[in-house]
Amino acid sequence: MSHNYRQPGVVLTDHHFTVPLDHAAPAGETIELYAREVVAGAKAHQDLPWLVYLQGGPGFGANRFIGRQSWLDRALDEYRVLLLDQRGTGRSTPVNRQTLPLRGGPSEQADHLTRFRADSIVRDCESIRPRLTGGAPWTVLGQSFGGFCAVSYLSLAPEGLATAVITGGLPALDAHADDVYRAAYPRIERKVTAHYARYPQDVERARRIADHLLTHDVVLPGGYRLTVEAFQSFGLMLGASDGSHRLHYLLEDAFVRTPQGTELSDAFLEQARSLLSYADHPLYALLHEPCYGQDARPTAWAAERIRGEFPQFDAAKALAGDAPVLFTGETIHPWMFDADPALRPLRDTADLLAAHTDWQPLYDPDRLAANEVPVAAAVYHDDMYVDTAHSLDTARAIRGLRTWITDEFEHDGLRAGAPRVLDRLLALARDEA
The missing domain is CATH 3.40.50.1820 (Alpha/Beta hydrolase fold, catalytic domain)
Known part of the structure; x- marks a missing residue:
């Protein structure tokens, strides 16, 4: 009707x-x-x-x-x-x-x-x-x-x-998914570099947040585990016209002083939850790489594998020196199915899709x-x-x-x-x- x-x-x-x-x-x-x-x-x-x-x-x-x-x-x-x-x-x-x-x-x-x-x-x-x-x-x-x-x-x-x-x-x-992401990571790096050129103060802010996440177990409201990789995925915003500005405002007041010492603020954590959760669009995570499947080759978690070819995205290595922490972009990773309560029950399903070998041409x-x-x-x-x-x-x-x-x-x-x-x-x- x-x-x-x-x-x-x-x-x-x-x-x-x-x-x-x-x-x-x-x-x-x-x-x-x-x-x-x-x-x-x-x-x-x-x-x-x-x-x-x-x-x-x-x-x-x-x-x-x-x-x-x-x-x-x-x-x-x-x-x-x-x-x-x-x-x-x-x-x-x-x-x-x-x-x-x-x-x-x-x-x-x-x-x-x-x-x-x-x-x-x-x-x-x-x-x-x-x-x-x-x-x-x-x-x-x-x-x-x-x-x-x-x-x-x-x-x-x-x-x-x-x-x-x-x-x-x-x-x-x-193009296979590998080709797509091999072309993507250099573009992502250019967007991050442009963001830091606009907001140079964000270099140290991002390093401070990443360092905190590497040394603390942070769980967001609703149960999402905020790892340093999850924090880096905020770079998804940089593909939008106002994304650099929104990322800047997110980073600028991430910490708050408490009786137990400096912690990530509730306001920051709540914004992080809304940005990271796939609760209202789980198909994005499940079917993003299958969008590129067109033959017998599995996508095999392409974004995660290809990221290894770009070591500059390793936050721990960046923090060990004086390099900026690079954000990532429109990439889906296995850890998301461990971190996000909305995806956690679907991890085995996602693995099977990543291993699928009978994709038809689109x-x-x-x-x-x-x-x-x-x-x-x-x-x-x-x-x-x-x-x-x-x-x-x-x-x-x-x-x-x-x-x-x-x-x-x-x-x-x-x-x-x-x-x-x-x-x-x-x-x-x-x-x-």
């Missing part, structure tokens, strides 16, 4: 869809998908083209906007927008430590999770598209991992697309080379999360794709630069810019 309601300037409709868990077995088990339709209030009864938004991640539900916020304001000028909670996220059938045991043990859970990658998300979109558009193709807007899904869409079902718009999400078509280079769908993509120069060189290789491989290469924005340009970013990309796709 669909429910209509209003927010300032918009009319919203809740949609619930039943789709196959495995699209290769459509008569088998089903799951539920949730999506929120948004249309400008003045155009609620007009016959408008559809735009489906694919959120970044994996593992995050679609944005919960209020009214015409961010890029949505531009989209609503001409589209009826569908904010899809991709399978396993948001209000769709949830996948987490509480629900996965319903599948059985770790082996059954890992097998279940292999059906939650970009190819299944594309098939979900194709399942629900005719129910909303009457069969007409729609426009897809893919941010980050949503862009990976959009490239899979162009590979698997281009007939369903009128236009594809991608922001910070052109994936390498054939992209079709031949079909992309013959592409006829108008496509435009924003490529952010030195994007911390998605390698620029990989993105440009893929842009050249997709026939007709037009790129906007910019250093004005970080990975979150769609949010930080909206509605200008979406407006420019639509113009590029239409050959109007």
